[in-house]
Amino acid sequence: MTISRERVLQELAQIAVPGGGNLVSADLVRALNVESGAVRFVIEAADAASARALVPVEAEAQRRLSALPGVEKVQIVTTAPTAPRGGAPQVAARSGGEAPPSLKIGRHPTPQAGPAPVSGVARILAVGSGKGGVGKSTLTSNLAVALARKGRRVGLLDADIYGPSQPRMLGLTGQRPTSDGQMIEPLHAHGVTVMSLGLMMKEGEAVVWRGPMLMGALQQMLNQVKWGELDVLLVDLPPGTGDVQLSLCQKAQVSGAIIVSTPQDVALIDARRAIDMFDKLKTPVLGLVENMSTYICPNCGHEAHLFGHGGVAAEAAALDLPFLGEIPLNLDLRLAGDAGTPIAAGDGPVAQSFVRLAERLIAGGMA
C-alpha cells in the first residue's frame, strides 16, 4: 500500500499548533514531498522563537506520520526565515536520529548586497564539473593535501550536498564538527581544514531544501565556520549547473573555478556547459584538468588511453583557457580515497601529478 499526499495532509491537519489552528490551516507546511513511502517536508515558522515552540508539533507529526500504513520514512525540518541580530542560527529543530551539532544548517539566506569575502580567507576556488563521476571530489581532496604539503594554509568545503564524499575520502567518517550555537568548529585531516554539509545533516535531509534554503546553508558554511587564516579555500561543488553553484558565486567572492573533466566527448560537452555557467556568473575559469587521463598497466608498464587522451587539453586550447594538468587513471588513487588517506599524502608518480598541479596554481598566484 502506498501513501498519498492527500492522506499526509489529512493527518497533518489533525495536529494543533500554538496560536490556534493546525499545521495545514496555519500554512506552516512547505515543500511536501511524498514518494515511494518517504514523506519529507519543511515546517516553516515565522521566527526562531516560534520554531522552538513548534518542536513538540514536529515530534507529533513525526510520530503520527510514521504510524500510517505505507509510510517507511519521515523527514521533517523546522526552519525560521530570519535570524535574530548577531547572526544566530535560524533553523531550530530536526526530527529523530543522532544528536546534531547545536547549530542547525539550512535556512533562508540573510540579505546581502553582493558577493562578500570570507573573513580570513585569501582566495576561494570552486572545483566544478559538468558531469558526475569524473573525479571532481577525488581531485579536490588530493589537491588540497598537495597544497598543504607545499606549506599553504588550505581549507576544503564539501558543498556536494547530494553526494558529500569528502568525509570518507579524508578519513573523517563518523566525526562530527562541534558548535557553540553561533560558530562551527571545522575538522582537520592531512593538514587541511575541512567542513562538509554532509557532516551537518542527516542522510537525505537536503533533498527537501529549496534554492533559498541551500543559499542560506552555504552562507552559514562560509561565514559561521571557524576557517581561521587560509591562503585558499577549495569548494567541492555538486556536478552540473544548479543552485549551489549559483548561490556560491552570488554570496562569496570566488577567485576562480577549476573545471575537471575526463577526456570523453560527452564529459567535455558537459564541461563546456559548466564553463558557460561560470562565465554568466562572472566567475573566472582558471583552467581545465583532465582526470583519468592515461592508464599505466602496473604489470607491464604499458600506457593505454582508455577514455582517449588529450581531449581536455584540446578543449582548453579551443576555449582559450589554461590547461592545468592531467591525473592518470589509477587503482591506488581510488583505493586511497576509499580508505581515507588521499594518495597525495604519500609519494610516487600519482602523488606527483597532484604536486605538479599544486605548484602550477601556486606559481600562478591562484593558491
Ligand SMILES: Nc1ncnc2c1ncn2[C@@H]1O[C@H](COP(=O)(O)OP(=O)(O)OP(=O)(O)O)[C@@H](O)[C@H]1O
Ligand atoms: N584518476 C582516477 N583513477 C581511478 N579512480 C578514480 C580517479 N578519479 C576518480 N576515481 C574514482 O571514481 C569515482 C568517482 O570519483 P569522484 O567521487 O571523485 O567523482 P565526482 O566527480 O566527485 O563525482 P560526484 O560529483 O558525482 O560525486 C570514485 O570511486 C573515485 O575513487
